[in-house]
Amino acid sequence: MNITIVGTGYVGLVSGTCLADLGHSVHCVDINREKVEMMQKGKVPIYEPQLEEVFLRNIKGGRLFFTTELKEAMKVSNVIFLALPTPPGEDGSADLSYVLNVAEQIGDLMTEYTLIVNKSTVPVGTSEKVKNLIQTKTKFPFDVVSNPEFLREGYAVEDFMKPERVIVGGSSQRAFEIMDRIYLPLTNAGIKMIKMDEKSSELTKYASNSFLATKITFMNEVANYCEKVGADVDKVRFGMGSDERIGNRFLFPGLGYGGSCFPKDVKALIKSGKEVGHNFQILESVEKINQKQKTILIPEVEKYLGGLEGKNIAIWGLAFKENTDDIREAPSLEIIEQLLEKGAKVTAYDSIASDNVKKIWKNKITYADNMYDCIEGADALIIATEWGEFRNPHFNILKEKMKNRAIFDGRNLYDLNELAFHGFYYKSIGRKLIKK
Ligand SMILES: NC(=O)c1ccc[n+]([C@@H]2O[C@H](COP(=O)([O-])OP(=O)(O)OC[C@H]3O[C@@H](n4cnc5c(N)ncnc54)[C@H](O)[C@@H]3O)[C@@H](O)[C@H]2O)c1
Numbered sequence: 001m002n003i004t005i006v007g008t009g010y011v012g013l014v015s016g017t018c019l020a021d022l023g024h025s026v027h028c029v030d031i032n033r034e035k036v037e038m039m040q041k042g043k044v045p046i047y048e049p050q051l052e053e054v055f056l057r058n059i060k061g062g063r064l065f066f067t068t069e070l071k072e073a074m075k076v077s078n079v080i081f082l083a084l085p086t087p088p089g090e091d092g093s094a095d096l097s098y099v100l101n102v103a104e105q106i107g108d109l110m111t112e113y114t115l116i117v118n119k120s121t122v123p124v125g126t127s128e129k130v131k132n133l134i135q136t137k138t139k140f141p142f143d144v145v146s147n148p149e150f151l152r153e154g155y156a157v158e159d160f161m162k163p164e165r166v167i168v169g170g171s172s173q174r175a176f177e178i179m180d181r182i183y184l185p186l187t188n189a190g191i192k193m194i195k196m197d198e199k200s201s202e203l204t205k206y207a208s209n210s211f212l213a214t215k216i217t218f219m220n221e222v223a224n225y226c227e228k229v230g231a232d233v234d235k236v237r238f239g240m241g242s243d244e245r246i247g248n249r250f251l252f253p254g255l256g257y258g259g260s261c262f263p264k265d266v267k268a269l270i271k272s273g274k275e276v277g278h279n280f281q282i283l284e285s286v287e288k289i290n291q292k293q294k295t296i297l298i299p300e301v302e303k304y305l306g307g308l309e310g311k312n313i314a315i316w317g318l319a320f321k322e323n324t325d326d327i328r329e330a331p332s333l334e335i336i337e338q339l340l341e342k343g344a345k346v347t348a349y350d351s352i353a354s355d356n357v358k359k360i361w362k363n364k365i366t367y368a369d370n371m372y373d374c375i376e377g378a379d380a381l382i383i384a385t386e387w388g389e390f391r392n393p394h395f396n397i398l399k400e401k402m403k404n405r406a407i408f409d410g411r412n413l414y415d416l417n418e419l420a421f422h423g424f425y426y427k428s429i430g431r432k433l434i435k436k
């Protein structure tokens, strides 16, 4: 089948590449000329494990193409996936301008039956808005379906190819049949496709992300309580997660949830609720607690050092989580902001995400080339991302290079006994404080 994907970011590029790998001919469209030229030359513009291999295989196989021209792609395909940004507007609501602009263009360019498949995360009622808009632009028949995407950055290829479910929201038999054909290689392999109406499908995405954000936030609250009463959150997490009704995933406490999805989707659901007079009280609390959690280690560092003015603080990890170069809503950004405000000197290291942080913080902080250069002369080390390379450091090198043996670990990477053995002051989340 010939498929067009509009928007080649994390979702569009991964979906396009994977759909090509399932045998479809995929034309990816993006307005960013530089990005398109890069992809035409065989370069992947984002960091996403496994993606490059599948990308190159499908370019070579003649199934994956890139263009800046929607019109060109639509000449060969009448199934169009939208993988466009839906960033938060000033009031927290999802900004639908990208989706609606492209919908309008599709309406103008259509010359036959067209299926518009919306993969962007959008509020309930967006399919209807898109339908109404296209209706004013064309005389040709068309359908709009909602097909929310559940992939995680860092595991995107795996999540797309082996999803726990594919959700399709629509109201036309013709559209459902096309969706059946597109996903046949997955459903044949035992992946379930759940069909429903458009509104329920759109809400399934927001409700899933908001539920996961709530689960994480609940654990952060439990962790903060553990510290007050002397319980260990890792043990509590393991005990709770062993109950299948709770499940052991997404129970890791830390520096709060970040990334391009949870923060914006929680905000957007709260806002959508308000528009119809519904108060998502639980999500309002989740948001507030999460905001506080991102910088929860700062007062701890401040207390330990007796102030931050002129202190050298090292940060390991800048990405919002491991295995990605994405820094959208990363706790590291707010940590850096507060440290600088309080007069500290910051040296940071992230093997993949540093370049993106440089665009924001420029030369206001120092960027180290490796994790050990980063801690040279440091008064304290903050761990903000759980990259694999931080999990087993040579503690002897840390002891030699750091001015103070002090680690503030936002990801609970280390064994408490080991850090006590090495003589570190070690503050993690929801666990006993190890004092030198
Ligand atoms: N990032 C994720 O992990 C993830 C997962 C599931 C769902 N989503 C949702 O998917 C959507 C896309 O997210 P993303 O992270 O891939 O975004 P992104 O910002 O990484 O990519 C969006 C792409 O769209 C392009 N674009 C913008 N306007 C365009 C236009 N008029 N025509 C063609 N291309 C255009 C941009 O240049 C960019 O390359 C959002 O609604 C998001 O909430 C994201």
Ligand SMILES: O=c1ccn([C@@H]2O[C@H](COP(=O)(O)OP(=O)(O)O[C@H]3O[C@H](CO)[C@@H](O)[C@H](O)[C@H]3O)[C@@H](O)[C@H]2O)c(=O)[nH]1
Pocket: 121, 149, 150, 151, 152, 153, 154, 209, 212, 216, 249, 250, 251, 252, 253, 254, 255, 256, 257, 258, 259, 260, 261, 262, 320, 321
């Ligand atoms: O136990 C956990 C799990 C995650 N996180 C944090 O939660 C955030 C989100 O993590 P994750 O869900 O792994 O990353 P995303 O790539 O943002 O993926 C989420 O957002 C996507 C965009 O909507 C959805 O498609 C995915 O299903 C959903 O997991 C990150 O800051 C993590 O550090 C925790 O603090 N504790």
